[in-house]
Amino acid sequence: xxxxxxxxxxIPLEHYILLSIIMFSIGVLGVLFRRNTIVILMCIELMFxxxxxxxxxxxxxxxxxxxxxxVFFIMIVAAAEVAVGLSILVMMKRNVDSVDINQLNRLKW
Amino acid sequence: MSFLFYFLSAIMIISGLLLVFSKSPINSxxxxxxxxxxxxxxxxxLNAQFLAVVHxxxxxxxxxxxxxxxxxxxxxxxxxxxxxxxxxxxSAVIAGGLFFLVMIAASRQALEITPRYPFDGHTGLVSxxxxxxxxxxxxxxxxxxxxxxxxxxxxxxxxKKDPPGYSDPVYRNNNTGTA
Numbered sequence: 177x178x179x180x181x182x183x184x185x186x187i188p189l190e191h192y193i194l195l196s197i198i199m200f201s202i203g204v205l206g207v208l209f210r211r212n213t214i215v216i217l218m219c220i221e222l223m224f225x226x227x228x229x230x231x232x233x234x235x236x237x238x239x240x241x242x243x244x245x246x247v248f249f250i251m252i253v254a255a256a257e258v259a260v261g262l263s264i265l266v267m268m269k270r271n272v273d274s275v276d277i278n279q280l281n282r283l284k285w
Numbered sequence: 286m287s288f289l290f291y292f293l294s295a296i297m298i299i300s301g302l303l304l305v306f307s308k309s310p311i312n313s314x315x316x317x318x319x320x321x322x323x324x325x326x327x328x329x330x331l332n333a334q335f336l337a338v339v340h341x342x343x344x345x346x347x348x349x350x351x352x353x354x355x356x357x358x359x360x361x362x363x364x365x366x367x368x369x370x371x372x373x374x375x376s377a378v379i380a381g382g383l384f385f386l387v388m389i390a391a392s393r394q395a396l397e398i399t400p401r402y403p404f405d406g407h408t409g410l411v412s413x414x415x416x417x418x419x420x421x422x423x424x425x426x427x428x429x430x431x432x433x434x435x436x437x438x439x440x441x442x443x444x445k446k447d448p449p450g451y452s453d454p455v456y457r458n459n460n461t462g463t464a
Contacts, residue, residue: 186287189398195294197388199301205381206305209374212366214310214356218317221348222301225324228340236331236409239402241417244333244409248418251343252429256436258348262355263443269359270446276366 192233199226213268213275217261224254290330296323310356314349321345333409 199222206219228247235243265275272279296319303316321344328337356362368374407413418426 187290190392191290191294193392194389195297197385197392198298201381201385201388202298202301202305204384205377208377208380209305209369211369212310212361214352214361215304215313218304218313218352221344222304222317222320225321225344228336229324229327232328232331232333232336232409236333237398238400239404239408241408241413242421244336244414245417245422247333247336248339248414249422249425249429251339252432255343255348256432258351259436259440260443262351263440265355266359267443269361274366275359275361 189233189237192230196226196230196233199223199229211277213265213277216277217258217265220261221254221258224250289326293323293326293330296320297327309362311353311362314352314356317352318345318349321349328409331409335409335411335414 203219203223203226206222207216210216210219228250231243231247231250235241235247268280269275300316300320300323304313304320307313307316321340325337325341325345328334328340369377
């Protein structure tokens, strides 16, 4: 078990930074690329998680617990955000009978 | 053991791209679940066992099931939403790529990072996190319950059906000021 869990000693921190940047960019790409609101919500989750992974990597690298506690709180906020976001989506489906994000353009002007 | 890191990273990136580019929302959800499970593996590699368990339970157990539930409840798999125009899609890809380049350039400029404390195998274990959570972070931990209550109330309020004719402007004009 000790052999598995000390990956941070072998893998340089730069690789975790690179992985997190890639995952965050995929999330940004998805938000810009898709029109389906539920996929956009999922891409936001992906961005949340890439940040979580980077925080955990830094916390493990520095042997500092605070980063991991922060990740825990981010997970709490993400759970609340998903509940509210999905209920907004249900309301949107009920009111305009679509989950197309372009239907919500009245907020633009 | 560094092989596992690159293997999980490849799974995460491929499933992330599948999430963005797959046609039906169900496939997107399943790709995201695969991505999250791989991320749980990354947490275990980082010796963050508590976070790995919480991540699997909260994300793949609760949040993704909620997504699947909403998709099936609203029957979103049948309804096809037209894609954005090809100009918008190309510019979205370019914008994402530019964002990636900027972040890479910023991280290249960063200073050399040196560990603050020597390596400690007990960092991410449940007992250490629990002690930190209930001593230093007790107040935020309790306040997060208020956040959950407000999120729950908000979700219920949004999910409630409006009274009949509520979206009618006549109804709204007659009821302003009397409520």
